[in-house]
Amino acid sequence: MLERIDGESKLKRDSYSGAIINVSSTAYKSAKLRRKKFREMDDLKKEVLKLKNIVLTLVEKLDK
Numbered sequence: 001m002l003e004r005i006d007g008e009s010k011l012k013r014d015s016y017s018g019a020i021i022n023v024s025s026t027a028y029k030s031a032k033l034r035r036k037k038f039r040e041m042d043d044l045k046k047e048v049l050k051l052k053n054i055v056l057t058l059v060e061k062l063d064k
Helices: 025-063
Strands: 002-005 008-014 020-022
Touching: none
Parallel strands: none
Antiparallel strands: 002 008, 008 020
């Protein structure tokens, strides 16, 4: 069960674990969007690395 924290409208304390939880839907949506952008950046980095390796392989084959 979530308990109110005095002076904090967007924060609640989980009575079972003692964790403080941000219950703001705006903050949740922002965090979700940030995670999505980080995943997209990681995916782009992986794709660039793959392309780099392909180009290096092709250049090595042309040099032989």
